[in-house]
Amino acid sequence: MKHALFLTGIVLFASAAMADDAPPWSENILDRPLNFEKLASQDTAAMELLISHGERLFIGKFTTADGAGRPAATQAIVPTKRRRPSPLTFQRLAGLDANSCASCHHDPVAGAAGDFTTNVFVSEGFESADFETIDPQFSNERGTTALQGAGLIELLAREMTKELRDQRRDVAHLARSTGTAQTIDLSAKGISFGRLTAHPDGSLDVHEIEGIDPDLTLRPFSQKGVFTSLRQFTVNALNHHHGIQASERFGAVWTGTDDFDEDGLAAEITEGDVSALVVWQATLATPARKQIMPEIWARAAEKGEQQFGAIGCAQCHVPALPLDSLIFEDPGPYETAGTLRPGDVTDGIHMDLATLDWVKALDRDEQGRVLVPLFGDLKRHKIADAAQDRLGNELLSQRFVPRDEFLTAELWGVGSTAPYGHRGDLTTLDEVIRAHGGAATAARKAYETLPEIERESIIAFLRSLEIPQ
Structure with a gap:
């Protein structure tokens, strides 16, 4: 009915x-x-x-x-x-x-x-x-x-899901028409999701897919990305x-x-x-940049945003994704x-x-698409390892997602959302950055080797991303 x-x-x-x-x-x-x-x-x-x-x-x-x-x-x-x-x-x-x-x-x-x-x-x-x-x-x-900006997050996920599924359809058609196995690099809005191989008989090899379920449906809600x-x-x-x-x-x-x-x-x-x-x-409404700040904070935040990208944080916490x-x-x-x-x-x-x-x-952007300033990529990443397991300490898998994999947290309101970590037991941004392992190890180590004034500038930048009251 x-x-x-x-x-x-x-x-x-x-x-x-x-x-x-x-x-x-x-x-x-x-x-x-x-x-x-x-x-x-x-x-x-x-x-x-x-x-x-x-x-x-x-x-x-x-x-x-x-x-x-x-x-x-x-x-x-x-x-x-x-x-x-x-x-x-x-x-x-x-x-x-x-x-x-x-x-x-x-x-x-x-x-x-x-x-x-x-x-x-x-x-x-x-x-x-x-x-x-x-x-x-x-x-x-x-x-x-936080749920601020959730409507745009879901729209991004829908468009990225369609883009990935279209790629799957095209490579499957190519494999059937050529009679040979075909492999494609999966990518949506500039975010890589690994590789997919299609065989002439219609079967798919999904073992190289990364950060998304094999059905190529982006699930942008919950910390594990399961909804x-x-x-x-x-x-x-x-x-x-x-x-x-x-x-x-x-x-x-x-x-x-x-x-x-x-x-x-x-x-x-x-x-x-x-x-x-x-x-x-x-x-x-989406979170936004803090509008009223002392000059010392504004200068530090500007420098910190540059450092944030330079040390590799923006590879996963992508500043903005385009929405059609x-x-x-x-x-x-x-x-x-x-x-x-x-x-x-x-x-x-x-x-x-x-x-x-x-x-x-x-x-x-130049194509007229709205730039959603989420500081995320809607992709799961391994963020823990044997040497740094603070963010991978769950024992129970959720919806078949590995215990050490989590959806990249959108940082656009992070200045308003302490405490941090999936359990909310990390009290500062410095603590949660230092807790990163796995795929984020290089960025974490780069952060830890910065002079204190430059680490503080990154914190100043992140604290300027807030949920308006």
């Missing part, structure tokens, strides 16, 4: 009327679901309405009347029943571990990062056993990452952290019941409410099973992010 999400125009969105039967003093957050029966095409107020509703859901505190709690369901991505009901609704291990999204994503503004106190424990991610322990054999402890979209990230987090089950994953079409977690509430969050959360996150299209679609083209997909809807959301003031302020 197709869901009529929105009637959309080129620039935006549909109107979505709210249910008006909830009293204004209601403590519940999901008591005013989006009503898709009343739609209006190209309503100029629709964007603001959708974003406002998404913000309300993000900062609001979920209640048991909303469906908070999952007595019979685990935190796993694949709907999985618990072996036995949990005696606790809230716990700091497998969850529930948060009342609201903003309780973790709040520093320095809603949607941003969090302190060590907001750390979460994650399993391998798929269909997993219950765990009520901090033993690293059963769970990984992770810090909260494809904001929608997938949101649906997962709602269940894991709050016990709110999205109908698109936990509804009867997938699980045979509309009350999978057996808390007495069915259809806890609708496709429309998930879309509102996605849109709010996708329109969060600013049209954000929800659901996106690479959604997976258990998440709403384009074929499930009559009309999806099509947002033109170019209409947003903060996007207009971004630089463009």
Whole structure:
């Protein structure tokens, strides 16, 4: 059955009327679901309405009347029943571990990062056993990452995925037409992802692919790079952290019941409410350069940015990547099973992010493409080794990603997101730089051999990359 999400125009969105039967003093957050029966095409107020509703859901505190709690369901991505009901609704291990999204994503503004106190424990991610322990054999402890600029990050990942898959298609066609094996260097937006060999019989040799899954889908969210979209990230987090089950994953079409977690509430969050959360996150402004600094800081930051590139940090923390299209679609083209997909809807959301003031302020290249100043490459790298394992100390693999590989952290708001490291246990930028190993060994050693004043200039530069308040 197709869901009529929105009637959309080129620039935006549909109107979505709210249910008006909830009293204004209601403590519940999901008591005013989006009503898709009343739609209006190209309503100029629709964007603001959708974003406002998404913000309300993000900062609001979920209640048991909303469906908070999952007595019979685990935190796993694949709907999985618990072996036995949990005696606790809230716990700091497998969850529930948060009342609201903003309780973790709040520093320095809603949607941003969090302190060590907001750390979460994650399993391998798929269909997993219950765990009520901090033993690293059963769970990984992770810090909260910032969501600012996430809409552009997802758009970059979509374009890079398409570029890589087009290369795969072309080399496979060449191998079939020539009758000989063909090898191609995989690259998207100037980022290398290794090599791919295609054979005439249609088989592919993927063992030289680097920093991405063999299916060539960039997954730009989570510290391990395992979530494809904001929608997938949101649906997962709602269940894991709050016990709110999205109908698109936990509804009867997938699980045979509309009350999978057996808390007495069915259809806890609708496709429309998930879309509102996605849109709010996708329109969060990118971090920016600090505008007001003492002259001594400005001079040091300028010098530090030069040193940052000179010692090799910018090879992975690429200052900017070009983005061709600013049209954000929800659901996106690479959604997976258990998440709403384009074929499930009559009309999806099509947002033109170019209409947003903060996007207009971004630089463009000579081809007119927006330069997304992420200081990242959306690629996984090995960042630990036997000599330097501080950033590779997890024992549990997540979604088959090696324990010592992590997605390059985008640094564009790093001046606002202390503490550092995947566990949030490194208190300064100097500490986390010195913790790098693996592929980052040469850059780390170059940093360590710099005179102190030049190391300080790199810190000054990084501290100037902040999330505006």
